[in-house]
Amino acid sequence: MDLSAINPLLFVAGFLVAATPLIFAALGELVVEKSGVLNLGVEGMMIIGAICGFATAVETGSPLLGFAAAAVGGAALSLLFAFLTQITLANQVASGLALTLFGLGFSALLGQSYVGVKPPRLDEVNFGLLHDIPVLGPILFSHDIILYLGFAMVVAVWALLKFTRAGLILRAVGESHDAAHALGYKVVRIRTLAIMFGGACAGLGGAYISLIRVPQWTEGMTAGVGWIALALVVFASWKPWRLLLGAYLFGGITQLQLNLQGAGVAIPVEYLAMSPYIITILVLVVLSADKSAAPASLGRNFHASS
Amino acid sequence: MIRLEKRPQASQVFSWATPLLAVLATMFFGGLLFAALGKDPITSILTIFWQPLFGDFAFYYRPQLLIKGAPLVLIAIGLSLGFKAGIWNIGAEGQYIMGAIFGAATGLAFYPTESFLIFPLMILAGALGGLVWAMIPAVLKVKFGTNEILVSLMLVYVAEQFLASMSLGLLKNPEGFGFPGSRNLQQYPSSHNAELIAGSGMHWGVVAALIAVIFAYVLLARHQLGFAIRVTGEAPRAAKFSGVNPTRLVLFCMGMSGLLAGLAGMFEVAGPAGQITIDFNVGYGFTAIIVAFLGRLHPIGILLAGGLMALTYIGGDIAQSQLGLPAAAIQVFQGMLLFFLLAFDLFTNYQLRFGRAEVA
Numbered sequence: 110m111d112l113s114a115i116n117p118l119l120f121v122a123g124f125l126v127a128a129t130p131l132i133f134a135a136l137g138e139l140v141v142e143k144s145g146v147l148n149l150g151v152e153g154m155m156i157i158g159a160i161c162g163f164a165t166a167v168e169t170g171s172p173l174l175g176f177a178a179a180a181v182g183g184a185a186l187s188l189l190f191a192f193l194t195q196i197t198l199a200n201q202v203a204s205g206l207a208l209t210l211f212g213l214g215f216s217a218l219l220g221q222s223y224v225g226v227k228p229p230r231l232d233e234v235n236f237g238l239l240h241d242i243p244v245l246g247p248i249l250f251s252h253d254i255i256l257y258l259g260f261a262m263v264v265a266v267w268a269l270l271k272f273t274r275a276g277l278i279l280r281a282v283g284e285s286h287d288a289a290h291a292l293g294y295k296v297v298r299i300r301t302l303a304i305m306f307g308g309a310c311a312g313l314g315g316a317y318i319s320l321i322r323v324p325q326w327t328e329g330m331t332a333g334v335g336w337i338a339l340a341l342v343v344f345a346s347w348k349p350w351r352l353l354l355g356a357y358l359f360g361g362i363t364q365l366q367l368n369l370q371g372a373g374v375a376i377p378v379e380y381l382a383m384s385p386y387i388i389t390i391l392v393l394v395v396l397s398a399d400k401s402a403a404p405a406s407l408g409r410n411f412h413a414s415s
Numbered sequence: 416m417i418r419l420e421k422r423p424q425a426s427q428v429f430s431w432a433t434p435l436l437a438v439l440a441t442m443f444f445g446g447l448l449f450a451a452l453g454k455d456p457i458t459s460i461l462t463i464f465w466q467p468l469f470g471d472f473a474f475y476y477r478p479q480l481l482i483k484g485a486p487l488v489l490i491a492i493g494l495s496l497g498f499k500a501g502i503w504n505i506g507a508e509g510q511y512i513m514g515a516i517f518g519a520a521t522g523l524a525f526y527p528t529e530s531f532l533i534f535p536l537m538i539l540a541g542a543l544g545g546l547v548w549a550m551i552p553a554v555l556k557v558k559f560g561t562n563e564i565l566v567s568l569m570l571v572y573v574a575e576q577f578l579a580s581m582s583l584g585l586l587k588n589p590e591g592f593g594f595p596g597s598r599n600l601q602q603y604p605s606s607h608n609a610e611l612i613a614g615s616g617m618h619w620g621v622v623a624a625l626i627a628v629i630f631a632y633v634l635l636a637r638h639q640l641g642f643a644i645r646v647t648g649e650a651p652r653a654a655k656f657s658g659v660n661p662t663r664l665v666l667f668c669m670g671m672s673g674l675l676a677g678l679a680g681m682f683e684v685a686g687p688a689g690q691i692t693i694d695f696n697v698g699y700g701f702t703a704i705i706v707a708f709l710g711r712l713h714p715i716g717i718l719l720a721g722g723l724m725a726l727t728y729i730g731g732d733i734a735q736s737q738l739g740l741p742a743a744a745i746q747v748f749q750g751m752l753l754f755f756l757l758a759f760d761l762f763t764n765y766q767l768r769f770g771r772a773e774v775a
Contacts, residue, residue, distance in 0.1 A: 203708060203757055206753075207705075210705065214747040217741075218743040218747055328743075340562075379579045386569040386573050390551075390566050
């Protein structure tokens with residue numbers, strides 16, 4: 110074992126990258142759950158985003174167009190979920206699962222001709238002199254624009270939920286859809302918009318995996334990140350800042366276990382690869398005691414007649 | 416103006432018509448999908464649904480129906496109990512893997528001893544493996560209120576890594592020339608889950624699946640526990656007042672679904688698959704979720720749905736080799752089925768009303 114093989118600067122910069130897909134996916138799901146909808150299809154929307162982004166980036170040569178396509182793809186798939194749960198009033202758990210199963214299959218179908226292709230690279234943002242600051246430069250100022258977008262969106266969602274009227278309405282719908290309906294808010298419309306936002310975010314997160322973190326396309330490459338994102342929302346007790354913290358924690362663990370694999374630790378690779386999932390379970394156990402932060406209408410369907 | 420109105424009682428007719436409508440819709444839209452992929456839609460659909468049953472090589476495919484259907488039905492029966500009560504075990508795939516590992520490890524531990532006791536022991540071990548794996552989310556839910564969906568799903572990934580570790584390490588065939596994977600249980604008579612009637616596809620897993628169907632039917636229709644499961648799902652508050660113990664219910668439903676999934680894995684590894692390999696699991700645990708819903712969470716329905724889903728697997732394989740239809744297309748096809756099922760289910764609980772909307 111050679112721990113000195115781990116470069117601390119690269120490690121920190123790496124875990125910011127590892128955390129970004131989680132930030133996107135979990136932030137989207139946070140907004141969805143705040144509106145009172147539980148969408149378990151995050152994994153499916155991520156993988157669809159991953160292939161839509163990858164294919165578009167390869168075909169057009171522009172990674173940014175790829176990310177745009179990923180957001181559209183994720184939102185389009187989420188519309189299916191919105192249709193099932195908001196219009197046909199299907200069970201949200203079952204619909205979310207259907208979304209994931211369908212997304213995994215559909216992405217494999219779309220991605221057949223992209224296995225082994227190299228996507229175009231998204232350049233780092235040019236910060237000029239800032240990049241040359243020792244330690245901080247390589248950690249903070251050597252990333253692509255999407256990583257910073259993820260951070261900015263956490264701030265934006267936090268501000269939206271806390272300070273704006275739109276945020277208040279969203280929360281009202283999530284806490285009591287009957288009361289919100291009585292006040293004249295369009296519950297179904299608001300929830301559908303939230304679901305689409307969640308889909309777009311999940312799509313961006315997926316594309317970040319296929320275009321930047323890996324960067325390559327393989328079937329089922331999101332490997333449970335979508336599910337970890339769902340756990341992360343619980344971990345964050347539906348608060349954007351804690352979500353950011355949680356994403357960095359998980360990103361750190363993922364990156365650490367990869368680094369340890371590289372450094373040749375005596376623990377077998379498979380057991381290291383298990384660790385993010387086991388830690389997710391442990392975190393859920395520790396934090397599940399407090400459910401008070403969950404939106405009161407979470408997972409309940411709304412129909413104006415009832 | 417078309418409105419939705421809640422039915423006073425769920426429609427029995429639609430409850431059973433929904434799966435049929437969903438299958439028809441899936442055939443139609445699946446046909447469109449296949450056409451988009453440049454295949455003749457009619458030929459593709461016929462290849463998937465007709466060839467395995469009545470085609471020229473049906474004698475070869477029909478036994479496959481039992482082989483592929485048995486694990487699906489076994490797992491789905493277990494899942495349906497929990498789903499009925501609102502307990503969501505999504506990690507059957509992991510429990511299936513653990514059942515296979517426990518079962519195979521027990522058999523391999525006795526290699527090369529021959530005894531009629533080994534196979535029953537393997538069955539017990541397989542059931543135990545699945546049970547243990549399912550009890551983790553169950554106990555965590557009961558003790559700490561953890562979400563069983565997330566925990567059981569996380570454990571799928573853990574089980575997959577464990578499977579890789581086992582087939583590369585502890586269970587690796589010492590005479591396997593360094594290739595990953597265990598000894599082949601088919602070549603070890605005491606552990607082989609052989610066909611009961613040669614060429615029929617009927618192995619002990621199929622028998623177990625049929626027993627599970629009968630057991631679940633009796634449980635739900637005649638037993639107090641079955642009643643508790645149904646009441647909890649339909650009216651949680653009423654269940655509370657009638658003295659249903661939710662803790663016991665969670666432990667039972669999760670445990671039973673894990674046990675059955677573990678059995679399915681064990682029968683698979685000792686029979687059709689033969690050995691523990693890195694890619695031993697092929698997603699039966701997830702497809703079984705579709706089977707459970709398609710069968711309306713009813714034991715007989717699940718039996719039929721399992722057969723249908725097995726048909727799409729086999730037909731998909733044929734379509735893949737004969738028409739060059741990609742394997743993923745079948746996965747999409749199966750996913751579509753669940754979508755349509757959920758969407759059409761609207762008519763079970765709601766009816767359409769035509770006429771002017773009331774003034775709110």
